[in-house]
Amino acid sequence: MKRLQYLAIVIALLSTLGALDPYPAVAQQLLPRKLRAPELDGGVWLNTRAPLRLSDLRGKFVILDFWTYCCINCKHILPELKKLEHEFDKNVVVIGVHSPKFAGEQDEQNVRDAIVRYDIEHPVLSDPRLALWRRYDVDTWPSLRIIDPEGYVIAVYEGEIGYDKLRTFFTKQIAAYRRRSKLDETPLRFDLERAKVEPSPLHYPGKVLADAASNRLFIADSSNHRIVVADLAGRLQAVVGQGVAGDRDGSFAEAMFRDPQGMAVDGDKLYVADTENHKIRLIDLQSKQVTTIAGTGEKRERATVGQSLRALSTQLSSPWDLLLSDGQLVIAMAGNHQIWRLHLDSGSMRVLAGNGSEDIIDGAGSPRGAYVAGTASFAQPSGLATDGTRLLIADSEGSSIRFMPLDGGAVGTLVGTAGLPANRLFTFGDRDGPASRALFQHPIGVAYHAGQVFVADTYNNKVRAINASNGAVTTLVGDGQPGRTDSPPRLDEPAGVSVAGERLYIADTNNHLIRVFDLAAKSLSTLSIDGLQPPPPPQLSINIPLADNRGALPPTTLRTVEGDLRFEASVKLPENCKLDEQSPARLTIQWPDGHAFRTETSSQPAPARLFNGRYYAKVPLPPAAAAGAAEVIIKLQYFFCREGQNGFCRPGVAEWAGTLKVAADGEMMMRLTE
Numbered sequence: 001m002k003r004l005q006y007l008a009i010v011i012a013l014l015s016t017l018g019a020l021d022p023y024p025a026v027a028q029q030l031l032p033r034k035l036r037a038p039e040l041d042g043g044v045w046l047n048t049r050a051p052l053r054l055s056d057l058r059g060k061f062v063i064l065d066f067w068t069y070c071c072i073n074c075k076h077i078l079p080e081l082k083k084l085e086h087e088f089d090k091n092v093v094v095i096g097v098h099s100p101k102f103a104g105e106q107d108e109q110n111v112r113d114a115i116v117r118y119d120i121e122h123p124v125l126s127d128p129r130l131a132l133w134r135r136y137d138v139d140t141w142p143s144l145r146i147i148d149p150e151g152y153v154i155a156v157y158e159g160e161i162g163y164d165k166l167r168t169f170f171t172k173q174i175a176a177y178r179r180r181s182k183l184d185e186t187p188l189r190f191d192l193e194r195a196k197v198e199p200s201p202l203h204y205p206g207k208v209l210a211d212a213a214s215n216r217l218f219i220a221d222s223s224n225h226r227i228v229v230a231d232l233a234g235r236l237q238a239v240v241g242q243g244v245a246g247d248r249d250g251s252f253a254e255a256m257f258r259d260p261q262g263m264a265v266d267g268d269k270l271y272v273a274d275t276e277n278h279k280i281r282l283i284d285l286q287s288k289q290v291t292t293i294a295g296t297g298e299k300r301e302r303a304t305v306g307q308s309l310r311a312l313s314t315q316l317s318s319p320w321d322l323l324l325s326d327g328q329l330v331i332a333m334a335g336n337h338q339i340w341r342l343h344l345d346s347g348s349m350r351v352l353a354g355n356g357s358e359d360i361i362d363g364a365g366s367p368r369g370a371y372v373a374g375t376a377s378f379a380q381p382s383g384l385a386t387d388g389t390r391l392l393i394a395d396s397e398g399s400s401i402r403f404m405p406l407d408g409g410a411v412g413t414l415v416g417t418a419g420l421p422a423n424r425l426f427t428f429g430d431r432d433g434p435a436s437r438a439l440f441q442h443p444i445g446v447a448y449h450a451g452q453v454f455v456a457d458t459y460n461n462k463v464r465a466i467n468a469s470n471g472a473v474t475t476l477v478g479d480g481q482p483g484r485t486d487s488p489p490r491l492d493e494p495a496g497v498s499v500a501g502e503r504l505y506i507a508d509t510n511n512h513l514i515r516v517f518d519l520a521a522k523s524l525s526t527l528s529i530d531g532l533q534p535p536p537p538p539q540l541s542i543n544i545p546l547a548d549n550r551g552a553l554p555p556t557t558l559r560t561v562e563g564d565l566r567f568e569a570s571v572k573l574p575e576n577c578k579l580d581e582q583s584p585a586r587l588t589i590q591w592p593d594g595h596a597f598r599t600e601t602s603s604q605p606a607p608a609r610l611f612n613g614r615y616y617a618k619v620p621l622p623p624a625a626a627a628g629a630a631e632v633i634i635k636l637q638y639f640f641c642r643e644g645q646n647g648f649c650r651p652g653v654a655e656w657a658g659t660l661k662v663a664a665d666g667e668m669m670m671r672l673t674e
Helices: 025-030 072-087 108-117 131-135 163-179
Strands: 044-046 061-067 092-098 124-126 143-147 152-158 208-211 216-221 226-231 236-240 260-266 269-274 279-284 289-294 319-325 328-333 338-343 348-353 381-386 390-395 400-405 412-415 445-449 452-457 462-467 473-477 494-500 503-508 513-518 523-527 550-552 564-569 577-579 585-590 606-611 614-620 628-642 649-662 670-672
Touching: 044 108, 061 072, 061 131, 061 163, 072 092, 072 163, 092 108, 108 124, 208 260, 208 503, 216 260, 216 503, 226 260, 226 269, 260 381, 269 319, 269 328, 279 319, 319 390, 328 381, 390 445, 390 452, 445 503, 452 494, 452 503, 462 494, 473 513, 564 585, 585 614, 614 628, 649 670
Parallel strands: 061 092, 092 124, 208 494, 260 319, 319 381, 381 445, 445 494, 550 649, 564 670
Antiparallel strands: 044 124, 061 143, 143 152, 208 216, 216 226, 226 236, 260 269, 269 279, 279 289, 319 328, 328 338, 338 348, 381 390, 390 400, 400 412, 445 452, 452 462, 462 473, 494 503, 503 513, 513 523, 564 614, 577 628, 585 606, 585 628, 606 614, 628 649
């Protein structure tokens, strides 16, 4: 939890929401008087078709989630809110108020990227000038303000909060307001940013690991929830994981990850920080199997110190990067601001450094106790490297590069804010020069090579180099502007760096690319991963078995209407599921080469409109097509949801294959049914 110390909090705070009584006692208990919720304006609305006003939400409980996308605590609360908004979709609306800490987070496109990357399904108001933050007297990320169906603030919460407490609170409140006939129980749907994004072979890759010894490149394809293995020239060797979020061991095709990040390799063993599953996974590249070696899948709520822990029965908290050293796996445990160490032979683990307090403080690495002052503190450590004797750490929230002995000991700061008496987490910038003057902005990745420490200076859209002996900082790649060009060299929130030979590999996260910087020639290029495709739309979804929506085209001859081919389609759904009317659907025809229907592109996508349970779409006939026949594949991509409680939506796909005939006397519409 991060606190903006110069803003005063006015609204009284509670330690728990679960203890609140139903209306009206909750308002009396929490606040000395009813507080009319300030209007939601002054920013840019995202993840919804149009701006929302509180009057539009009368009859609903509204959760305002004040967050910023750098913040690990803000990320932790998102899945808790998602479970809540799915269960209480008729009564509760979550609105994210993005209140930036860093300058880079003020950019609207960066916020859009974060919404897609974090799979946020509720409206977000981007508040770059913190107008709403001040209006609601917020000073901490994350913070919740809960507005009742009549438009009054009735509860607040600061810091991380779990689904169970929120569920208890809303179960009581909804019952009380229902008795008073104050609820509007019509579910709301919103136009999501993710529906505007085309699938890509890499989707927000977070980390990259180049291994010169084996001529292999490992890519954490984070938002595609998989690991990509290629050679250093970009020739694809393997894809590990189904490409959908989940938690499953097994073969490469069966395994599932959730936002994997840092990796470490030892021969044919690849270790992965499975960040949002709060686990460490082992990929055996020889047997092509994935197993869990640390973590239970549950997030650790508080930091720990001292004791030896059994890896498979220990809760972890957002492990973000890994480093192998002498049979031990060093872990950047971003979620509780510590460095951990896992003994691979014994399966035991313990804290190596950090007292769990979020700060940039040098000192003894071995903490005397959790949150006890007098030993070193980290602030969301997210990147690890070594120069052979020291562990180098990208300490993101403090915009600092830290160091300590590989086997434990005192923590120091190579470049950063540890020497400041105050505002250590709020001092950042973009400045080269000696260590005493240089500034970073939320660096996430770090690598070492030939006396230089390379830093993915994420929010400055740069890669910087630090002279390891004196701390002097220079810019290596980028001019600070987001971009994807090789010349001039520009990046967009790079998060990972790794060196093999004289080539620096860069995970260019918001560009969905891997870039390569030639250290000798000082030139940037973009690496093509030959043969890599986006994950296919899932045919199976967790808890929602999708019917086998595959079939043959009906024997119909079709004619064009105003140059378009027109289709009507209906699909099978699992039991207790319904089509999502608010999410966009798309009809695609794949045309082969060498037939009458030859076209320059391989598909003709078109929006599909849902009416009375059926989809309708019109697709333009390719200019090169003539009356005749061709073997085609028609795909309908759509979204469906489970009805009732715990409802959530997932993508589905229906596919038809066969001969498509077109003639002047054909039918006006082809009907596709399953």
